Amino acid sequence: MAANxxxxxxxxxxxxxxxxxxxxFQILNEDGEIVNEQANPNLSDEELVELMSRxxxxxxxxxxxxxxxxxxxxxxxxxxxxxxxxxxxxxFALEKEDFILPGYRDVPQIVWHGLPLWQAFxxxxxxxxxxxxxxxxxxxPPQIIIGAQFIQAAGVALGMxxxxxxxxxxxxxxxxxxxxxxxxxxxxxxGAFRVPAVFIVQNNQFAISTPRELQTAxxxxxxxxxxxxxxxxxxxxxxxxxxxxxxxxxxxxxxxGDGPSLIETVCYRYGPHTMAGDDPTRYRTSETDSEWxxxxxxxxxxxxxxxxxxxxxxxxxxxxxxxxxxxxEAVKKADAAPKQKVTDLINIMYEENPYNLDEQLAYYxxxxxx
Amino acid sequence: MAQMTMIQAITDALRTELKNDENVLVFxxxxxxxxxxFRATEGLQKExxxxxxxxxxxxxxxxGGLAVGLSLQGFRPVPEIQFFGFVFEVMDSIAGQLAxxxxxxxxxxxxxxxxxxxxxxxxxxxxxxxxxxxxxMTSTPGIKVVIPSTPYDAxxxxxxAIRDNDPVIFLxxxxxxxxxxxxxxEEEYTIPLGxxxxxxxxxxxxxxxxxxxxxxxxxxxxxxEKEGHSVExxxxxxxxxLDIETIIASVEKTNxxxxxxxxxxxxxxxxxIVAEITERAILSLEAPVLRVTAPDTVFPFSQAETVWLPNxxxxxxxxxxxxxx
Numbered sequence: 001m002a003a004n005x006x007x008x009x010x011x012x013x014x015x016x017x018x019x020x021x022x023x024x025f026q027i028l029n030e031d032g033e034i035v036n037e038q039a040n041p042n043l044s045d046e047e048l049v050e051l052m053s054r055x056x057x058x059x060x061x062x063x064x065x066x067x068x069x070x071x072x073x074x075x076x077x078x079x080x081x082x083x084x085x086x087x088x089x090x091x092f093a094l095e096k097e098d099f100i101l102p103g104y105r106d107v108p109q110i111v112w113h114g115l116p117l118w119q120a121f122x123x124x125x126x127x128x129x130x131x132x133x134x135x136x137x138x139x140x141p142p143q144i145i146i147g148a149q150f151i152q153a154a155g156v157a158l159g160m161x162x163x164x165x166x167x168x169x170x171x172x173x174x175x176x177x178x179x180x181x182x183x184x185x186x187x188x189x190x191g192a193f194r195v196p197a198v199f200i201v202q203n204n205q206f207a208i209s210t211p212r213e214l215q216t217a218x219x220x221x222x223x224x225x226x227x228x229x230x231x232x233x234x235x236x237x238x239x240x241x242x243x244x245x246x247x248x249x250x251x252x253x254x255x256x257g258d259g260p261s262l263i264e265t266v267c268y269r270y271g272p273h274t275m276a277g278d279d280p281t282r283y284r285t286s287e288t289d290s291e292w293x294x295x296x297x298x299x300x301x302x303x304x305x306x307x308x309x310x311x312x313x314x315x316x317x318x319x320x321x322x323x324x325x326x327x328x329e330a331v332k333k334a335d336a337a338p339k340q341k342v343t344d345l346i347n348i349m350y351e352e353n354p355y356n357l358d359e360q361l362a363y364y365x366x367x368x369x370x
Numbered sequence: 371m372a373q374m375t376m377i378q379a380i381t382d383a384l385r386t387e388l389k390n391d392e393n394v395l396v397f398x399x400x401x402x403x404x405x406x407x408f409r410a411t412e413g414l415q416k417e418x419x420x421x422x423x424x425x426x427x428x429x430x431x432x433x434g435g436l437a438v439g440l441s442l443q444g445f446r447p448v449p450e451i452q453f454f455g456f457v458f459e460v461m462d463s464i465a466g467q468l469a470x471x472x473x474x475x476x477x478x479x480x481x482x483x484x485x486x487x488x489x490x491x492x493x494x495x496x497x498x499x500x501x502x503x504x505x506x507m508t509s510t511p512g513i514k515v516v517i518p519s520t521p522y523d524a525x526x527x528x529x530x531a532i533r534d535n536d537p538v539i540f541l542x543x544x545x546x547x548x549x550x551x552x553x554x555x556e557e558e559y560t561i562p563l564g565x566x567x568x569x570x571x572x573x574x575x576x577x578x579x580x581x582x583x584x585x586x587x588x589x590x591x592x593x594x595e596k597e598g599h600s601v602e603x604x605x606x607x608x609x610x611x612l613d614i615e616t617i618i619a620s621v622e623k624t625n626x627x628x629x630x631x632x633x634x635x636x637x638x639x640x641x642x643i644v645a646e647i648t649e650r651a652i653l654s655l656e657a658p659v660l661r662v663t664a665p666d667t668v669f670p671f672s673q674a675e676t677v678w679l680p681n682x683x684x685x686x687x688x689x690x691x692x693x694x695x
Contacts, residue, residue: 076496126672144498176428209404215427340673360665
């Protein structure tokens with residue numbers, strides 16, 4: 001004890017040293033070149049093509065969703081373009097039995113994890129069937145309360161641990177979400193119980209209009225994991241290989257019984273916060289937008305795959321065509337869902353209706369018959 | 371006189387009090403550069419500076435705790451909770467702390483805090499945005515709860531709320547933000563808290579309502595007028611404390627009453643009013659006091675909200691039961 005007792009208090013130095021440790025982990029740079037061969041997850045050609053296809057598909061899904069929203073054919077929608085690597089490469093590192101607790105921008109991950117697209121559209125339209133997760137699909141509906149999913153992820157992971165499952169819980173929030181009490185409680189509980197959880201903060205630079213630097217004095221969000229005593233990394237969130245490798249690494253640690261991890265993926269949302277009237281020109285410049293567009297995850301991954309000779313325009317056109325076709329089908333299927341009634345909602349309140357809901361069921365049956 | 375929407379009247383009230391009192395601070399998520407997600411604080415940061423009007427990190431509990439702390443330093447905080455559906459995150463600061471500040475310090479401290487927050491159905495929000503959760507507030511002794519229904523009332527009530535030395539929850543119905551304009555004086559004026567407004571006079575039936583339901587009640591009153599019924603509509607404006615005097619005077623005049631609320635039946639603002647009327651004026655009543663409310667489900671997924679929300683037809687139907695009892 002005495003030997004290590006510092007001669008003088010210097011907490012500023014300690015803080016500085018910790019912050020300096022958090023360097024951005026990158027494997028594939030903006031030009032599509034491998035800059036960190038040692039960390040390359042060495043995905044097979046097939047896997048690389050699959051991940052690229054999902055990213056291209058999801059970009060199209062985003063464009064179509066925005067246009068459907070403008071036509072009044074979708075409701076609540078939080079655009080995803082720019083975040084494909086953060087969202088899809090992390091999900092790509094999961095197994096089917098892993099459980100995803102998403103925020104409301106994280107619809108792509110749960111779709112790729114098995115939620116049928118037509119249900120995602122119903123969620124957007126404000127229809128309860130959108131959240132009726134099919135048996136065997138290990139996801140929770142998108143969380144509306146920012147950060148609430150983080151504590152729940154600790155609970156899901158604790159449950160998995162108690163059941164002796166070899167799977168993990170993974171949860172997503174944003175830079176804004178990392179300011180919520182729920183964020184701290186979630187990573188702290190998960191650490192205290194040493195549960196198999198992975199927490200991803202997609203730092204897309206703005207919580208609606210509030211820039212990252214107003215959220216916290218901390219230099220990185222990743223370093224917040226240190227206080228909870230859990231391993232944490234800062235990752236280039238526009239680099240699909242880095243996001244994949246970091247998630248895979250965290251997952252393996254969790255499965256081995258070494259507890260939870262925190263991953264900050266540094267990325268950008270190209271579009272507005274949601275389609276409900278947010279105007280990004282009020283709070284960010286087109287210069288910033290174009291700086292980030294240069295880092296685009298799809299552009300750099302395309303370059304990498306083309307250099308490897310496993311991707312070309314024709315292949316991409318095929319994926320785009322497939323996406324458009326499937327989206328059209330999913331919209332049709334969503335259109336075919338029965339109109340949501342108040343009486344449906346009354347019947348999903350409890351296992352058995354109490355007297356008041358029984359009476360109201362009768363009232364609304366009549367109101368809806370007119 | 372200027373014609374303003376409710377949101378403009380609210381901005382005007384905030385500007386008035388930021389000018390009048392240097393202790394007034396406006397803060398919350400996206401209220402600065404962005405002017406709030408509904409633009410209620412549009413231009414205020416530019417006009418009064420980042421010291422007086424500022425963005426906070428994203429944490430409702432943090433915003434509530436900050437308000438408690440700033441009031442201990444003599445400020446008059448006017449925080450915004452972006453949507454009232456998020457209030458659960460800040461319940462301890464409101465119900466556990468602000469509401470008890472004067473009480474638990476025997477008056478040594480008080481909390482002149484006004485929490486503004488949008489709520490209310492009919493605008494197709496996602497879940498947890500539109501819920502009518504005013505009962506959570508009114509069932510908490512120590513706070514006042516104000517819900518304006520017109521631009522004029524919004525400005526006068528908000529100025530009073532900010533000047534009040536106890537915590538006030540000021541709930542702004544999203545559907546009323548821009549649905550119509552009304553006359554609003556450009557100069558400052560106040561409307562006392564705890565004072566209802568008779569929005570329409572009548573002699574056969576009293577309808578007691580607040581928020582968006584005032585307008586549905588007025589529509590219903592017009593319908594009923596065509597059938598020869600003279601209906602009085604009371605806009606509570608402040609749901610805690612109630613203006614019991616105005617309510618009872620009206621009931622003693624009309625002998626029949628009903629209460630309309632957008633909240634679920636079990637979220638009993640209306641239940642409390644019914645109880646107050648029966649306790650104080652049962653001998654004046656010629657019919658039971660009935661309620662028009664939403665059903666006892668969670669606020670619906672947006673596709674069903676039009677049917678879920680009480681409307682003027684529901685009010686007319688119930689009114690006829692009361693009138694013909």
